[in-house]
Amino acid sequence: MFTHHYLPTPAFNQYICYPEWIGQYNQMPNHQVYRPIGLLKTFNLHLVFSGKGYVQNAKQRYELNAGTGFLYDMCTVQNYGADERDPWDVRWVHFHGAGIENLLGSEILGEKCWKFHFTRRDHLGKLMDEMMELCNPFQTEHEIRLSTLLYELLIDLRIHAEPWNTTVSNSDRERLHRSAEYIRLHYAEDISLANIAKVADYSPSHFSRTFHRTMGRTPVQYLNETRIIIAKQLLASGTLPVKEIALATGFQQSSYFIKRFHQHEGVTPQQYRAMHSFR
Structure with missing residues (x-):
C-alpha cells in the first residue's frame, strides 16, 4: 500500500517549513529509491514505524527498523529502500522553507544524511497522519496548519531524537x-x-x-x-x-x-x- 500527496506551491512564500510531497509506504518489498546528486531540491525525511529497511551511502549500508529514521539534505545523493522480507511501514515528507537551517542546525544538516532514533512514535505518527488528512483533499486554508504540523514534527525530532551511534539499551x-x-x-x-x-x-x-x-x-x-x-x-x-x-x-x-x-x-x-x- 502506498499513499502520495503532492502539494501546490503555497500562497505565502515565507513559511519556516512547508511540505511539498508527503506519503506512506507499507508492505511494499520493491520500494527502492536512488537519486543522483542534485535531483531532489527539497529536504527528505523518513520515519520507520514498523518493519525494516535501509539507507546507504558510498561506504556503508545502515539497517533501519521501527523507531529509526533519516533526513537527507537538499540536492544530495540518495539511496534507500524497504527490506524484501519484512518491508517497512515508513512515512515520509519532502519539504522546504525559509528557516530550515536555523531550525535544524548545522550539526544535523552538515551530515547530508542524518540518521537517528526516535521514541515518541504515537505522537509523531499522529502529526504525520493529520498532515496526510489535510492533503486529501487539499484546500488553500490548510496551508498554515500543514506548516505548523511540520514545524512541530521537526522541533520534536530536534529536541528528542537520539544520535544513530547510540549504544544504550x-x-x-x-x-x-x-x-x-x-x-x-x-x-x-x-x-x-x-x-x-x-x-x-x-x-x-x-x-x-x-x-x-x-x-x-x-x-x-x-x-x-x-x-x-x-x-x-x-x-x-x-x-x-x-x-x-x-x-x-x-x-x-x-x-x-x-x-x-x-x-x-x-x-x-x-x-x-x-x-x-x-x-
Whole structure:
C-alpha cells in the first residue's frame, strides 16, 4: 500500500517549513529509491514505524527498523529502500522553507544524511497522519496548519531524537526519554541535575554521562536549549518583557538568560524579537 500527496506551491512564500510531497509506504518489498546528486531540491525525511529497511551511502549500508529514521539534505545523493522480507511501514515528507537551517542546525544538516532514533512514535505518527488528512483533499486554508504540523514534527525530532551511534539499551533509552519529558514539562522550574537524574533512577554522575552519550549534549545543555526554544516562541509571538520571559522559562536572572540566548542564537533576545515580530 502506498499513499502520495503532492502539494501546490503555497500562497505565502515565507513559511519556516512547508511540505511539498508527503506519503506512506507499507508492505511494499520493491520500494527502492536512488537519486543522483542534485535531483531532489527539497529536504527528505523518513520515519520507520514498523518493519525494516535501509539507507546507504558510498561506504556503508545502515539497517533501519521501527523507531529509526533519516533526513537527507537538499540536492544530495540518495539511496534507500524497504527490506524484501519484512518491508517497512515508513512515512515520509519532502519539504522546504525559509528557516530550515536555523531550525535544524548545522550539526544535523552538515551530515547530508542524518540518521537517528526516535521514541515518541504515537505522537509523531499522529502529526504525520493529520498532515496526510489535510492533503486529501487539499484546500488553500490548510496551508498554515500543514506548516505548523511540520514545524512541530521537526522541533520534536530536534529536541528528542537520539544520535544513530547510540549504544544504550531499550531500558536505558526509556529512562532517558522520561527524563527528557520531565525537562520539557518542568523547564520553568528551578530544577537541578539531581532532580532530573532521580526521574531516570540514576545517580547524577551516571545519568549525566549516559545522557550526554545518548543525546549528544549534557542534561544542562538540553534544559537550556528547551528553555530557549520556548523563549523564542514568546519573543516572536507577544510583548512580554524580556525579564518576565526569563523568569517564565526558568532563568532566575535576566542577565544570565540574555547571555545564554546570545550564545545559542548569535543575537540578543531584543534583536531576535525585532527580527521575528510581524506586528
